[in-house]
Amino acid sequence: MGYKVPAGISNKHVHVSKEDFEVLFGKDFEMTNFKDLSQPGQFATDQKVDIIGPRGTLANIRILGPYRPQTQVELSETDCYTIGIPIDVRESGKLAGTPGCTLKGPNGSVELKEGVMVALRHVHLSGPQAEEAGVKDGDIVKVKFDGPRGITFDNVLIRAGEKHYRDMHLDTDEANAAGLTNGQEGEIIK
Amino acid sequence: MGYKVPAGISNKHVHVSKEDFEVLFGKDFEMTNFKDLSQPGQFATDQKVDIIGPRGTLANIRILGPYRPQTQVELSETDCYTIGIPIDVRESGKLAGTPGCTLKGPNGSVELKEGVMVALRHVHLSGPQAEEAGVKDGDIVKVKFDGPRGITFDNVLIRAGEKHYRDMHLDTDEANAAGLTNGQEGEIIK
Numbered sequence: 001m002g003y004k005v006p007a008g009i010s011n012k013h014v015h016v017s018k019e020d021f022e023v024l025f026g027k028d029f030e031m032t033n034f035k036d037l038s039q040p041g042q043f044a045t046d047q048k049v050d051i052i053g054p055r056g057t058l059a060n061i062r063i064l065g066p067y068r069p070q071t072q073v074e075l076s077e078t079d080c081y082t083i084g085i086p087i088d089v090r091e092s093g094k095l096a097g098t099p100g101c102t103l104k105g106p107n108g109s110v111e112l113k114e115g116v117m118v119a120l121r122h123v124h125l126s127g128p129q130a131e132e133a134g135v136k137d138g139d140i141v142k143v144k145f146d147g148p149r150g151i152t153f154d155n156v157l158i159r160a161g162e163k164h165y166r167d168m169h170l171d172t173d174e175a176n177a178a179g180l181t182n183g184q185e186g187e188i189i190k
Numbered sequence: 191m192g193y194k195v196p197a198g199i200s201n202k203h204v205h206v207s208k209e210d211f212e213v214l215f216g217k218d219f220e221m222t223n224f225k226d227l228s229q230p231g232q233f234a235t236d237q238k239v240d241i242i243g244p245r246g247t248l249a250n251i252r253i254l255g256p257y258r259p260q261t262q263v264e265l266s267e268t269d270c271y272t273i274g275i276p277i278d279v280r281e282s283g284k285l286a287g288t289p290g291c292t293l294k295g296p297n298g299s300v301e302l303k304e305g306v307m308v309a310l311r312h313v314h315l316s317g318p319q320a321e322e323a324g325v326k327d328g329d330i331v332k333v334k335f336d337g338p339r340g341i342t343f344d345n346v347l348i349r350a351g352e353k354h355y356r357d358m359h360l361d362t363d364e365a366n367a368a369g370l371t372n373g374q375e376g377e378i379i380k
Contacts, residue, residue: 077366078268089338089369121339146344148279149311151367154340176267177341177367179279 002187003133005123005143008038008167009175009182012079014049014063014103015072020112021063024049024105031065038167039124041066051075052102055084070095071103073116076171080118089118091157122157123168123188130160133188137161143168145186149179152189192377193323195313195333198228198357199365199372202269204239204253204293205262210302211253214239214295221255228357229314231256241265242292245274260285261293263306266361270308279308281347312347313358313378320350323378327351333358335376339369342379 016024021031024047031045045065051058051073058079072095080087086099100112123143130136139158145151153174168186175181206214211221214237221235235255241248241263248269262285270277276289290302313333320326329348335341343364358376365371 076268077369078266078362081366087369148345150344152342152344154336154342155338171367172268173363173366176271176363177361179267179277 002144002189003135004185004187005125005166005168006183006185007145007175007180008169009180010074010119010169010171012051012058012061012073012075012172013044014051014061014074015068016063017069017071018067020071020103020110021047021067023108023110024103026107029107031063031067033065034062037064038165040163040165047105050104051083052104053080053083053085056082058083071110071112071115073101073103073112074119074171075116076173077118078173080116085116087118088116089120091120091122092117119169119171120155120157121153121168121170121174122159124164124166125158125160126165127161129166130158134190135160135188142189143186144189145178145180145184147179147184149177151178153186192334192379193325194375194377195315195356195358196373196375197335197365197370198359199370200264200309200359200361202241202248202251202263202265202362203234204241204251204264205258206253207259207261208257210261210293210300211237211257213298213300214293216297219297221253221257223255224252227254228355230353230355237295240294241273242294243270243273243275246272248273261300261302261305263291263293263302264309264361265306266363267308268363270306275306277308278306279310281310281312282307309359309361310345310347311343311358311360311364312349314354314356315348315350316355317351319356320348324380325350325378332379333376334379335368335370335374337369337374339367341368343376
């Protein structure tokens with residue numbers, strides 16, 4: 001049996017830079033913690049924005065904290081089709097050359113020249129968890145989920161270290177295709 | 191190497207009974223062929239309806255022909271979440287116990303007591319194609335698609351016989367999760 005990881009399903013969301021947040025919500029406005037997330041230090045905020053593409057708008061999309069150096073919008077391929085943004089699947093944080101969009105908050109709008117991506121599915125593991133699973137940061141593995149819509153995901157990136165904790169991040173297309181709910185366990189296959 | 195099948199991506203659509211079609215479009219209205227589909231005798235029509243659930247509406251959804259004995263609405267899980275309809279993954283035509291919805295056409299509305307499903311992914315093959323692939327009607331296989339979002343789909347139903355022709359039917363969640371476009375080939379794994 002392979003090492004088990006729970007599914008952590010990411011709906012569309014936005015990471016923001018402090019500068020962009022101030023434009024969207026106002027200069028003295030602070031982001032507020034709605035809920036801690038599975039990864040250490042990460043949290044969902046109470047703040048939401050509209051994501052506007054050439055073909056439509058995704059309304060009331062949650063911002064995640066803390067601030068990042070550059071604003072990053074994570075959509076599913078289905079979301080990209082809905083608002084007419086090219087699909088660019090890649091690793092979080094690697095934003096050069098990604099498509100842009102408009103973000104609209106209660107105080108103002110930001111025109112992003114880049115920053116919209118479909119996040120590459122990945123497994124977070126702490127150092128000891130990675131050791132137990134027999135994998136290391138940067139490895140590519142398969143993860144198998146059973147069930148009526150059972151799927152084995154190929155090309156799953158391992159992200160391991162002290163800022164990580166056991167969770168497999170999938171988007172809503174991937175979770176729905178496999179009929180998954182949050183916490184359902186899959187098995188790492190090397 | 192396993193037998194190759196092209197991906198045929200099904201967006202949400204509606205099959206209708208003649209009785210329901212007359213309520214939606216009027217007594218003397220005939221469905222018109224917009225485009226033939228991959229399966230013999232099946233076609234997309236020019237006619238569209240709204241699908242209404244407790245939480246929202248999916249507007250302008252295409253009707254497929256020919257008529258069927260009972261109206262059947264095929265949605266992705268993402269669509270089900272959008273309009274608030276319970277998810278029921280099953281084989282086409284087996285409608286007993288599925289959730290209902292409202293359909294709205296230019297002439298009138300139909301309240302369906304049942305008929306909404308997420309279609310079980312499946313591979314269509316003609317008799318000779320099934321023989322070549324070494325499978326038979328009713329078999330359950332895996333189908334593997336390569337690529338950056340490569341996926342192996344488990345529990346894929348084989349539907350084989352003279353009314354079928356080589357095509358793997360997936361919904362938009364499944365296609366988007368695997369980053370597929372129409373016609374991209376996967377491989378049957380037994």
